[in-house]
Amino acid sequence: MLDSSDRKLLRLLQENAHLTANELGEALNLSPSQAGRRRQRLEAEGYIRAYGAKLDAARLGLGVQAFVQVQLASQRPEDGESLSRLMQSQPEIVSTWTLTGEADFLLRVYCRDLAALNRLIHDVLLPHRAVARIQSQIVMDQLKQDAPLPL
Numbered sequence: 001m002l003d004s005s006d007r008k009l010l011r012l013l014q015e016n017a018h019l020t021a022n023e024l025g026e027a028l029n030l031s032p033s034q035a036g037r038r039r040q041r042l043e044a045e046g047y048i049r050a051y052g053a054k055l056d057a058a059r060l061g062l063g064v065q066a067f068v069q070v071q072l073a074s075q076r077p078e079d080g081e082s083l084s085r086l087m088q089s090q091p092e093i094v095s096t097w098t099l100t101g102e103a104d105f106l107l108r109v110y111c112r113d114l115a116a117l118n119r120l121i122h123d124v125l126l127p128h129r130a131v132a133r134i135q136s137q138i139v140m141d142q143l144k145q146d147a148p149l150p151l
Contacts, residue, residue: 002047006038006042009039017051024038064110064112064113064116064139066139067108068107069103069135070104070105071133071134072132073132076130082130083131090120090124092120121136
């Protein structure tokens with residue numbers, strides 16, 4: 001069970017994962033050791049899965065962001081598992097979700113350019129025997145950046 005201090009600590013870490021125990025303690029009105037123990041407990045209990053850096057895709061040469069919907073031709077478990085392994089192996093695919101509705105998967109992809117997106121769709125995904133149809137949407141502008149979880 002999370003209390004208000006745990007939730008505030010998680011909000012603070014989502015904004016800046018580099019906060020020290022001293023800084024967290026000050027923000028939470030706790031001693032640095034208490035704040036540090038809370039952080040360790042939240043890590044051990046799985047509330048905090050990892051720490052990472054938010055990178056600028058455009059500055060890294062990844063000029064195309066797209067969402068790709070995949071509709072399956074087959075509902076056989078082995079085909080779905082094979083497609084899942086294929087998606088996991090493609091570095092351009094940064095997120096994958098299973099969905100209800102017409103599409104079975106939604107992929108978030110980052111590619112250097114449209115030619116790279118075209119290769120991913122036509123040379124990698126479409127040839128897979130489990131894929132019936134693909135529909136892609138190219139992101140024109142991201143109006144809201146990936147936000148912290150609402151706590």
